[in-house]
Amino acid sequence: xxxxxxxxxxxxxxxxxxxxxxxxxxxxxxxxxxxxxxxxxxxxxxxxxxxxxxxxxxxxxxxxxxxxxxxxxxxxxxxxxxxxxxxxxxxxxxxxxxxxxxxxxxxxxxxxxxxxxxxxxxxxxxxxxxxxxxxxxxxxxxxxxxxxxxxxxxxxxxxxxxxxxxxxxxxxxxxxxxxxxxxxxxxxxxxxxxxxxxxxxxxxxxxxxxxxxxxxxxxxxxxxxx
Amino acid sequence: xxxxxxxxxxxxxxxxxxxxxxxxxxxxxxxxxxxxxxxxxxxxxxxxxxxxxxxxxxxxxxxxxxxxxxxxxxxxxxxxxxxxxxxxxxxxxxxxxxxxxxxxxxxxxxxxxxxxxxxxxxxxxxxxxxxxxxxxxxxxxxxxxxxxxxxxxxxxxxxxxxxxxxxxxxxxxxxxxxxxxxxxxxxxxxxxxxxxxxxxxxxxxxxxxxxxxxxxxxxxxxxxxxxxxxxxxxxxxxxxxxxxxxxxxxxxxxxxxxxxxxxxxxxxxxxxxxxxxxxxxxxxxxxxxxxxxxxxxxxxxxxxxxxxxxxxxxxxxxxxxxxxxxxxxxxxxxxxxxxxxxxxxxxxxxxxxxxxxxxxxxxxxxxxxxxxxxxxxxxxxxxxxxxxxxxxxxxxxxxxxxxxxxxxxxxxx
Numbered sequence: 001x002x003x004x005x006x007x008x009x010x011x012x013x014x015x016x017x018x019x020x021x022x023x024x025x026x027x028x029x030x031x032x033x034x035x036x037x038x039x040x041x042x043x044x045x046x047x048x049x050x051x052x053x054x055x056x057x058x059x060x061x062x063x064x065x066x067x068x069x070x071x072x073x074x075x076x077x078x079x080x081x082x083x084x085x086x087x088x089x090x091x092x093x094x095x096x097x098x099x100x101x102x103x104x105x106x107x108x109x110x111x112x113x114x115x116x117x118x119x120x121x122x123x124x125x126x127x128x129x130x131x132x133x134x135x136x137x138x139x140x141x142x143x144x145x146x147x148x149x150x151x152x153x154x155x156x157x158x159x160x161x162x163x164x165x166x167x168x169x170x171x172x173x174x175x176x177x178x179x180x181x182x183x184x185x186x187x188x189x190x191x192x193x194x195x196x197x198x199x200x201x202x203x204x205x206x207x208x209x210x211x212x213x214x215x216x217x218x219x220x221x222x223x224x225x226x
Numbered sequence: 227x228x229x230x231x232x233x234x235x236x237x238x239x240x241x242x243x244x245x246x247x248x249x250x251x252x253x254x255x256x257x258x259x260x261x262x263x264x265x266x267x268x269x270x271x272x273x274x275x276x277x278x279x280x281x282x283x284x285x286x287x288x289x290x291x292x293x294x295x296x297x298x299x300x301x302x303x304x305x306x307x308x309x310x311x312x313x314x315x316x317x318x319x320x321x322x323x324x325x326x327x328x329x330x331x332x333x334x335x336x337x338x339x340x341x342x343x344x345x346x347x348x349x350x351x352x353x354x355x356x357x358x359x360x361x362x363x364x365x366x367x368x369x370x371x372x373x374x375x376x377x378x379x380x381x382x383x384x385x386x387x388x389x390x391x392x393x394x395x396x397x398x399x400x401x402x403x404x405x406x407x408x409x410x411x412x413x414x415x416x417x418x419x420x421x422x423x424x425x426x427x428x429x430x431x432x433x434x435x436x437x438x439x440x441x442x443x444x445x446x447x448x449x450x451x452x453x454x455x456x457x458x459x460x461x462x463x464x465x466x467x468x469x470x471x472x473x474x475x476x477x478x479x480x481x482x483x484x485x486x487x488x489x490x491x492x493x494x495x496x497x498x499x500x501x502x503x504x505x506x507x508x509x510x511x512x513x514x515x516x517x518x519x520x521x522x523x524x525x526x527x528x529x530x531x532x533x534x535x536x537x538x539x540x541x542x543x544x545x546x547x548x549x550x551x552x553x554x555x556x557x558x559x560x561x562x563x564x565x566x567x568x569x570x571x572x573x574x575x576x577x578x579x580x581x582x583x584x585x586x587x588x589x590x591x592x593x594x595x596x597x598x599x600x601x602x603x604x605x606x607x608x609x610x611x612x613x614x615x616x617x618x619x620x621x622x623x624x625x626x627x628x629x630x631x632x633x634x635x636x637x638x639x
Contacts, residue, residue: 131335143395179391180394221513
């Protein structure tokens with residue numbers, strides 16, 4: 001491609017200005033993460049989070065709130081990621097009562113039979129996977145992923161999630177988790193030592209077939225009371 | 227006049243104010259009424275041999291029920307189902323199921339459920355709606371019709387279920403173990419009448435008419451048997467059991483296997499009722515096929531015996547076998563269901579004066595439209611072809627085709 005000398009000079013100047021400006025703002029960075037099944041299909045509802053971030057993030061989570069709703073006899077969202085210290089509210093938007101519980105120690109809790117907003121939010125102080133259920137409707141199943149970082153997201157319908165880092169450098173790990181994933185742990189973690197590695201996005205290409213989705217829903221037969 | 231009174235009672239049921247709609251929690255009052263057109267023999271419910279419930283054509287209240295589930299505490303429910311039928315069997319209204327269910331809050335991935343009272347064994351994959359009705363068809367499959375006619379456990383059922391985290395939560399397993407009393411005469415109606423296809427659920431106090439077989443009459447081989455059977459009674463003081471296992475994968479697949487044995491003493495008789503040793507194995511599958519087509523299939527193979535041993539066999543030694551396949555698809559408020567039933571009943575005894583083998587199959591087609599949360603209409607066509615050589619006792623041919631067309635409104639409050 002033929003480029004005039006004048007144009008390329010302009011470009012060089014523009015690039016220098018941009019780099020300087022970015023450095024001056026101490027650079028926030030976004031990392032686009034996508035999760036792909038072995039058959040090429042996107043994987044939604046995957047928790048994505050960063051850990052072992054060696055820079056000082058200064059992102060305390062005191063007072064942070066999140067919501068795990070109950071609609072049409074399901075937990076919504078199916079997978080919720082929160083930072084330790086987050087208080088999660090469990091409103092019941094159904095017109096029938098639910099009895100929400102988790103046996104996942106040490107984050108176990110019980111919210112006796114209720115509709116609407118009847119209970120105080122539940123504070124999650126320990127990292128780990130919290131499996132939640134309803135003692136009335138056995139088929140209801142949800143997960144709260146409690147992580148030690150404020151940098152987390154959940155993949156959307158297209159298997160994509162975006163993480164926003166306050167500082168565009170450092171040495172950290174990007175992790176994914178879903179109850180459907182069967183891959184070995186090393187395939188679920190990517191170590192980033194240079195921001196350039198993540199600049200074009202990160203793709204987790206899973207190697208093992210996914211477990212069936214609990215969320216998949218069909219109308220033709222009744223599965224609620226079995 | 228009595229029928230008119232019952233009809234009025236049923237209508238009164240449907241006028242009870244509602245506490246909740248279509249949920250396992252609260253009060254559901256249901257009614258099914260409309261037009262029935264049948265052809266074939268006079269129904270077994272009227273004391274003859276017809277496999278259908280209705281002998282007469284015309285407008286009728288097919289069923290009225292009250293399904294009441296009360297949360298006594300956060301983890302303890304009381305569940306009572308009352309049924310009313312427009313026929314001459316038993317009381318106008320009676321109890322079909324009544325039990326307490328305790329669901330302790332799980333402390334581990336294992337969940338426990340304990341039922342105590344009178345309840346259906348955990349077998350049917352069709353009868354999953356309020357009042358043990360089927361969301362798919364009006365008449366139940368031959369297997370579940372027989373369960374409705376003669377099976378009820380009075381005792382306790384403990385279910386343990388778990389979802390292994392290592393399998394990602396979509397796999398669920400459940401194992402149930404039940405010990406029960408009563409249900410000793412279960413098998414009488416099946417052995418003497420044969421299989422049926424209908425939706426009449428026996429209430430705890432019902433006395434079901436047996437077919438007017440000469441061997442049940444005065445001077446007959448079984449003259450000590452009353453002309454009716456109360457299938458839920460205790461006769462011999464021996465308890466029975468069933469074991470059930472479920473494996474479920476999300477909303478894709480459910481496999482179920484059941485072993486039932488009422489452990490009755492086949493030589494016991496009390497109050498005009500024989501005890502029948504009835505045992506069977508059951509397998510069921512529920513699947514979602516591509517295109518969101520639902521498939522349910524169940525099969526049951528077993529035997530029921532009664533009386534002392536004559537020539538190495540009990541006086542009545544009957545083997546039974548049935549299976550059905552149901553496919554269903556819902557299109558928004560519409561649902562179309564097709565079911566094929568096959569049934570067999572053979573006798574291995576050495577008692578030629580009592581011979582009631584029963585072979586046949588049935589086709590059922592149902593089309594339903596939900597008008598609202600509280601009302602739906604359903605049109606159902608049903609045909610049963612039967613080969614039953616014992617019908618010669620009544621001077622009627624050994625084969626029959628019975629047909630039924632129902633056009634019903636189903637109401638739930």
